[in-house]
Each structure stands twice: as structure tokens, then as C-alpha cells.
Amino acid sequence: MTNLPTTFAALSDPTRFAMVERLMAEGALPAGALSAGVEISAPAISRHLKTLRAAGVIQQEVKGTHRIYSVRPEALQMITAWTMSHREFWESSMNRLEMALSEFQETKDD
Amino acid sequence: MTNLPTTFAALSDPTRFAMVERLMAEGALPAGALSAGVEISAPAISRHLKTLRAAGVIQQEVKGTHRIYSVRPEALQMITAWTMSHREFWESSMNRLEMALSEFQETKDD
DNA sequence: TTGTTAATTAACTGTTGATTTAATTACTAG
DNA sequence: CTAGTAATTAAATCAACAGTTAATTAACAA
Known part of the structure; x- marks a missing residue:
């Protein structure tokens, strides 16, 4: 659950x-x-x-x-919390592409 | 895939x-x-x-x-991109708890 | 009460998924 | 080449899942 x-x-x-x-x-x-x-x-x-x-x-x-x-919303938050808890892992290869972070940066400046 | x-x-x-x-x-x-x-x-x-x-x-x-x-890493990035694309949705109820964002804020200042 | 609409549960079918033991592939060491 | 180790594929079983049509529950309106 x-x-x-x-x-x-x-x-x-x-x-x-x-x-x-x-x-x-x-x-x-x-x-x-x-x-x-x-x-x-x-x-x-x-x-x-x-x-x-x-x-x-x-x-x-x-x-x-x-x-x-x-x-x-809690369901989405739970998934987000998981990805963020492993952020140091997937972020280390961030130079390869712009996927998640670029998406994030877009909505960051509001 | x-x-x-x-x-x-x-x-x-x-x-x-x-x-x-x-x-x-x-x-x-x-x-x-x-x-x-x-x-x-x-x-x-x-x-x-x-x-x-x-x-x-x-x-x-x-x-x-x-x-x-x-x-x-791309797999994790893809999930992150999805949650971030719906960020305005789950973030609106953020005052209820500290789950994802607090986790994020912790590692933000490095 | 009778009929209508919204949505679900029941019963059944066919497919996919997780697991096991047994057999197979492939590399390494003597 | 023979034996041993790493890992996979093969074959079979059992449970779970997604879909269907048919039947049921529940609210509302005449």
C-alpha cells in the first residue's frame, strides 16, 4: 500500500x-x-x-x-522522495544528457 | 523499454x-x-x-x-523527469508533510 | 413503485509472471 | 582435454492479472 x-x-x-x-x-x-x-x-x-x-x-x-x-499527492511525493534519495547516483552522469534536471530547471524559476 | x-x-x-x-x-x-x-x-x-x-x-x-x-542512471532520470513534470500537482499539498522536498533540500546545499 | 443511470461485483477465460529443478553454455585452470 | 565455476536457458507448474459479458447494488426521478 x-x-x-x-x-x-x-x-x-x-x-x-x-x-x-x-x-x-x-x-x-x-x-x-x-x-x-x-x-x-x-x-x-x-x-x-x-x-x-x-x-x-x-x-x-x-x-x-x-x-x-x-x-x-502523497503517492507522487513518495516516488520523488525515492529518486531524490538516490540523487547522488543518477546525477553523477548528468553531463550525458539534459533529461530530468533540465525539466526541473524549467519549472524552477517561478 | x-x-x-x-x-x-x-x-x-x-x-x-x-x-x-x-x-x-x-x-x-x-x-x-x-x-x-x-x-x-x-x-x-x-x-x-x-x-x-x-x-x-x-x-x-x-x-x-x-x-x-x-x-x-537514465532509468532513474526518466522517473525523476516524470515526477518533476507533475511537480506543480504534488507540490501544492506540500504543507502536509516534508517528504520529498525536505529530502531534496538536505542535499541541495553541497 | 417503476424505470434510468452510475458504477461495481461475479464468473469465466486467456495471458503473463515468478519460481523451481535440470540441462546447457562458456570461460578458466590444471 | 578434463574438471570446476559462473551464469544462463529449458521445461514445467502455479498464481496473479487483464479483459469480457452478465448480474447486482445504489441513487435519483417520474
Whole structure:
């Protein structure tokens, strides 16, 4: 639940990953909205939501017949904390490319 | 291979995750060293190494009969780039705790 | 109550994944 | 070349996972 491998497992499915990205971009959404426009069935989406919730990646808010889902910031923070705890490792080869740090530098000056 | 869900899938197994953490902490290691001290069989370790390699998380260097494995910094950088690209999302609830950012701030002044 | 909509759970199928033991490849040493 | 060591691939098993259709729960509105 609150450990990294479980979080990574939740995000390892492309469908779930896309759902999480959409929830972060658009904010909280009901299950129906996440189901719409996607080719897979509603029950499949429902199961993915359950998996994400069990892993602590998303949270649910019941609103009448709708269930509103949103990403738990703590999940992202946990991943960030892990990468940062190993920062000295991957940063040592930073001269090779501009990937993560350049992305970071972009949003740094706000 | 070079996409996030695949990377997350590679890190979703507790055994593999532990192997990656050990490789980052101790540096490059031969397969035998990763196998020693762990309760699972050598072939199982070998398959895990193959999975990690296919996902681009680790790399292999052949040295005689030994295969030396090490973590590819790019894999960590890719994860970091992703979390940073969503930084405005999880950072907005940062007042709740000190997790990732505090970790980051600690190592910032070097 | 009856019907409608939102979403889930149930039951089933096919695929992938982790593990083991046994066999194989490949390098090194005598 | 023979033996030993490092590591992998082969073959088989069992569990977990993603997907489907069908059935169920729950809220709301007439």
C-alpha cells in the first residue's frame, strides 16, 4: 500500500498510467468520465480504479451515484522522495544528457 | 523499454526493487553477488536481471565468466523527469508533510 | 413503485509472471 | 582435454492479472 514496489505495480499498466496522468492533468473525475473515450469496458476501468486505490495512488469521493477519483499527492511525493534519495547516483552522469534536471530547471524559476 | 510503465513494471517486484537498490548502494556487482544471501534460486535471479535489463533499468558488462550488472542512471532520470513534470500537482499539498522536498533540500546545499 | 443511470461485483477465460529443478553454455585452470 | 565455476536457458507448474459479458447494488426521478 504505502511501499514503492506496490506503487510501481499500480503504475506499471499502461491503461492505469494513462488514467493517473489524466487525473493529474484534468483534476478529479468520476469513473464514467475516465471510462468515456477509452476502448476498454467500464468494468475493466472499475477494476483498474480499485487497483490504483488499493495501492494508495488515488482516492475516492462518493457523490450521489457518482464516485469521484483523484490522485493522492502523497503517492507522487513518495516516488520523488525515492529518486531524490538516490540523487547522488543518477546525477553523477548528468553531463550525458539534459533529461530530468533540465525539466526541473524549467519549472524552477517561478 | 524506454517508457515509464515498463520501467515501473520492472521495479514493481520486491525482489527486483531490492536488487536495484543494492546495485545503487554498492555499485556494479556480478550476478553471483546478487544471488548470494538471497533465499531464491540463481536462475530466478538471472531472470529478474533479464527483466530489468529488457526494461532498460540495468546494464550488463561481460567480464570473463562473470556478468557485471549496474543501474542505468537514465532509468532513474526518466522517473525523476516524470515526477518533476507533475511537480506543480504534488507540490501544492506540500504543507502536509516534508517528504520529498525536505529530502531534496538536505542535499541541495553541497 | 417503476424505470434510468452510475458504477461495481461475479464468473469465466486467456495471458503473463515468478519460481523451481535440470540441462546447457562458456570461460578458466590444471 | 578434463574438471570446476559462473551464469544462463529449458521445461514445467502455479498464481496473479487483464479483459469480457452478465448480474447486482445504489441513487435519483417520474
